[in-house]
Amino acid sequence: MTALLSPLAHLGRAVLAALTSIGRVMIYAVTALSHIFRPPYYPREVFNAFVQIGWLSLPVVGLTALFTGGALALQIYSGGARFNAEAVVPQIVAIGMVRELGPVMAGLMIAARVTSSIAAEIATMKVTEQIDALVTLSTHPMKYLTAPRLLAGLITVPILVGVGDVIGVAGGYFVATQSLGFNPAAYLKNTVDFLETLDVVSSLVKGCVFGGIATVMGCYYGMQSGRGAQGVGQATKSSVEAAAVLILAANFLITGAFFSV
Amino acid sequence: MIRFEDVHKAFGSNRVLRGLTLEVPKGTSMVIIGGSGTGKSVAIKSVLGLVTPDKGRILVDGKDTTSGDRDAFLARFGMLFQGGALFDSLPVWQNVAFRLLRGALKRPQAEAREIAIEKLRRVGLKPETADQFPAELSGGMQKRVGLARAIAADPEIIFFDEPTTGLDPIMAGVINELIREIVVEMGATAMTITHDMTSVRAIADNVAMLHDGVIKWTGPVAKLDNSGDPYLDQFIHGRAEGPIEAVR
Numbered sequence: 001m002t003a004l005l006s007p008l009a010h011l012g013r014a015v016l017a018a019l020t021s022i023g024r025v026m027i028y029a030v031t032a033l034s035h036i037f038r039p040p041y042y043p044r045e046v047f048n049a050f051v052q053i054g055w056l057s058l059p060v061v062g063l064t065a066l067f068t069g070g071a072l073a074l075q076i077y078s079g080g081a082r083f084n085a086e087a088v089v090p091q092i093v094a095i096g097m098v099r100e101l102g103p104v105m106a107g108l109m110i111a112a113r114v115t116s117s118i119a120a121e122i123a124t125m126k127v128t129e130q131i132d133a134l135v136t137l138s139t140h141p142m143k144y145l146t147a148p149r150l151l152a153g154l155i156t157v158p159i160l161v162g163v164g165d166v167i168g169v170a171g172g173y174f175v176a177t178q179s180l181g182f183n184p185a186a187y188l189k190n191t192v193d194f195l196e197t198l199d200v201v202s203s204l205v206k207g208c209v210f211g212g213i214a215t216v217m218g219c220y221y222g223m224q225s226g227r228g229a230q231g232v233g234q235a236t237k238s239s240v241e242a243a244a245v246l247i248l249a250a251n252f253l254i255t256g257a258f259f260s261v
Numbered sequence: 262m263i264r265f266e267d268v269h270k271a272f273g274s275n276r277v278l279r280g281l282t283l284e285v286p287k288g289t290s291m292v293i294i295g296g297s298g299t300g301k302s303v304a305i306k307s308v309l310g311l312v313t314p315d316k317g318r319i320l321v322d323g324k325d326t327t328s329g330d331r332d333a334f335l336a337r338f339g340m341l342f343q344g345g346a347l348f349d350s351l352p353v354w355q356n357v358a359f360r361l362l363r364g365a366l367k368r369p370q371a372e373a374r375e376i377a378i379e380k381l382r383r384v385g386l387k388p389e390t391a392d393q394f395p396a397e398l399s400g401g402m403q404k405r406v407g408l409a410r411a412i413a414a415d416p417e418i419i420f421f422d423e424p425t426t427g428l429d430p431i432m433a434g435v436i437n438e439l440i441r442e443i444v445v446e447m448g449a450t451a452m453t454i455t456h457d458m459t460s461v462r463a464i465a466d467n468v469a470m471l472h473d474g475v476i477k478w479t480g481p482v483a484k485l486d487n488s489g490d491p492y493l494d495q496f497i498h499g500r501a502e503g504p505i506e507a508v509r
């Protein structure tokens with residue numbers, strides 16, 4: 001009997017463990033969010049976070065969007081040719097970039113660039129007792145380290161996504177007008193006419209959620225870090241994995257919420 | 262006054278503190294000695310709540326450390342970490358003046374900087390050090406910056422985790438004198454962990470020896486040499502043979 005039940009017990013334990021850690025992350029995220037609104041505030045930390053997370057991510061997000069938009073135009077053109085629908089390139093590039101690829105690519109690049117660096121930085125601080133030192137200096141690590149980064153993620157990532165959307169559409173535009181023979185004015189008009197407000201809103205909402213996920217995961221795993229260099233490596237790896245998976249899952253849910261009829 | 266009452270702490274199967282009981286009277290200097298890995302750092306960290314004891318309690322001025330307003334509680338303390346624990350993203354002076362630049366003790370920036378430079382001077386560092394980053398300093402200099410940070414806000418109670426480790430003998434002497442001064446002139450209560458016997462004699466009013474998770478011996482520094490305790494004797498004379506097994 002026990003032999004029969006033991007796989008079940010294993011499964012049960014795994015599910016419980018997963019639920020516990022999800023619960024912990026949720027509590028962590030909500031606490032971090034509440035610290036954004038409660039004093040003391042650390043304007044310098046907030047400024048640094050905006051520069052690090054938003055401004056310095058611009059090149060990598062822009063370049064990814066540019067190439068993705070270009071490739072998307074090529075794919076749709078050659079795919080559309082199979083049923084004589086080459087003309088839909090502007091519309092599909094616009095929808096594909098703004099609704100899906102813009103936010104997802106930006107989110108994943110932010111997970112790679114920002115989540116990893118936050119996790120490594122905070123984990124190193126933990127390992128070298130800097131977090132303990134913060135506490136003894138009457139400074140709440142959540143307020144000083146997490147809240148500014150989360151705020152920056154929530155505000156700058158949607159902006160990055162918006163910029164990425166525009167650059168992605170521009171990438172498609174360049175490819176379509178330079179090598180696929182589209183008329184520039186008609187391409188732009190088609191794009192603008194076709195996009196709806198909801199498309200853009202969903203894109204920005206995704207950006208905001210992804211920014212929150214990316215920064216919270218970095219901080220959470222950094223704070224949970226084990227000891228030594230190995231602990232830092234492990235924390236960094238786990239944070240990026242978790243952020244990437246959660247971003248894709250959230251993307252699916254948000255797309256469902258906005259566009260499933 | 263700090264009182265440890267039967268404090269226990271284990272990390273997994275590693276039972277580090279096993280009933281630590283110790284009293285540090287107000288305005289005195291207590292030095293904790295004991296083998297590497299016996300839990301000296303853990304003991305002082307548990308006063309500050311950085312480590313939560315499994316059992317027992319710690320009282321500061323008769324009040325349990327886990328009760329009451331934590332910010333007000335922590336504002337009374339200064340701590341030098343064994344590894345320095347300097348914020349490597351901030352220049353030296355902002356490390357030292359960290360407490361003075363934000364929160365309840367906030368002062369104008371220029372004043373905070375002046376205090377930082379003065380504290381740096383007291384630990385034997387030149388004003389030029391103020392604008393360097395911790396990573397640019399030698400190990401001993403980092404330690405002294407950590408010390409300057411610990412005393413920057415003139416705390417009532419100060420913990421020094423191995424303040425002279427990694428310093429040259431002259432600088433160690435300067436630091437010993439400084440700690441003594443802080444206790445005598447400012448009436449602070451100090452708990453210092455050290456392996457340096459010269460330092461013990463220079464700093465301590467009382468000495469406590471931690472071994473096997475409990476205080477094996479405690480008494481005034483004057484009794485150190487004729488305690489009659491074989492553990493203490495072995496330790497202060499650095500003998501390999503004795504009741505403490507050196508090779509485990």
Ligand SMILES: Nc1ncnc2c1ncn2[C@@H]1O[C@H](COP(=O)(O)OP(=O)(O)OP(=O)(O)O)[C@@H](O)[C@H]1O
Nearest residue numbers: 272275277295296297298299300301302303304343
């Ligand atoms: N956060 C922690 N997690 C797990 N084990 C820990 C932790 N902190 C301390 N320990 C363990 O507790 C024991 C005591 O550590 P502690 O740092 O207090 O030693 P110590 O007496 O200060 O030694 P040293 O003189 O070498 O600094 C060690 O075995 C250490 O491995």
Ligand SMILES: [Mg+2]
Nearest residue numbers: 301302343422
């Ligand atoms: Mg130690």
